Amino acid sequence: MNIVRTRDYEEMTGRAADMIFEQVNRKPDSVLGLATGSTPIGVYRQLASWCQEGVLDFSRVRTVNLDEYAGLSKDHPQSYSYFMQEHLFDHINIDPQNVHIPDGLGEETAECERYDNLIRSLGGIDLQLLGLGHDGHIGFNEPEDHFPAGTHMVRLSESTIQANKRFFADESQVPRFAYTMGISDILQSRKVLMIVSGGDKAEILREAFTGPVTPRVPASILQFHNDFTLIADEEALSAF
Ligand code: GLP
Numbered sequence: 001m002n003i004v005r006t007r008d009y010e011e012m013t014g015r016a017a018d019m020i021f022e023q024v025n026r027k028p029d030s031v032l033g034l035a036t037g038s039t040p041i042g043v044y045r046q047l048a049s050w051c052q053e054g055v056l057d058f059s060r061v062r063t064v065n066l067d068e069y070a071g072l073s074k075d076h077p078q079s080y081s082y083f084m085q086e087h088l089f090d091h092i093n094i095d096p097q098n099v100h101i102p103d104g105l106g107e108e109t110a111e112c113e114r115y116d117n118l119i120r121s122l123g124g125i126d127l128q129l130l131g132l133g134h135d136g137h138i139g140f141n142e143p144e145d146h147f148p149a150g151t152h153m154v155r156l157s158e159s160t161i162q163a164n165k166r167f168f169a170d171e172s173q174v175p176r177f178a179y180t181m182g183i184s185d186i187l188q189s190r191k192v193l194m195i196v197s198g199g200d201k202a203e204i205l206r207e208a209f210t211g212p213v214t215p216r217v218p219a220s221i222l223q224f225h226n227d228f229t230l231i232a233d234e235e236a237l238s239a240f
Helices: 009-026 041-053 080-087 108-121 158-167 183-187 199-210 218-224
Strands: 002-006 031-034 062-065 067-069 127-130 152-155 177-180 191-196 228-233
Touching: 002 009, 009 031, 009 041, 009 127, 009 191, 009 228, 041 080, 062 080, 062 108, 067 080, 108 152, 108 177, 183 218, 191 218, 199 218, 199 228, 218 228
Parallel strands: 002 228, 031 062, 031 127, 127 191, 191 228
Antiparallel strands: 067 177, 152 177
């Protein structure tokens, strides 16, 4: 596990964007695993700006997103599909056919099977970008008593509903279920890059990477990944 400590959000963003830049330059048809949430927004802005300057080419890149709210269509303004369009895909030269996000309206069994088959058919993920939930979730893999392997539907924890209600008109609008890649899907990625910023994540970050590996803190499983980089700012690392 490689830990990069940065001064602040801007430096964290720059370091993470550099890693993705290198990945795409080294392998122009990379499969990038992408995340939503507020943390990666700066990274996406930087990637879009390099693409517009003509120094980064997404024309052959394939993407798979971690998760999507169940019950939201892809044009719903709070869907992760909409988020990705708005923050990244509308601003880069990616082929829309190469963009993959779980279908929030898909039937549970069929959708989970489709998404796992899709990841396999792409040859797996070259670099998976992750944020960290306040309860230690990655994607939407919430604290549980086991590590779910493949794509599955989850009931969102109370802490996640509280954290994510800021994006909705009110709490009652926050979907209670979501589709997420499973822990094996994430662990099978050739590289994993997690970005974390801010003091509100300090305690869970410490638990995840200095405590025991446990499904009660899903991110802790990344301690076992052999090419895992954590880029976090000083505030997020303040409890280490
Ligand atoms: C969401 C997403 C996660 C994300 C997490 C943290 O629930 N499903 O993929 O990492 O929240 O979000 P933020 O970066 O806004 O703290």
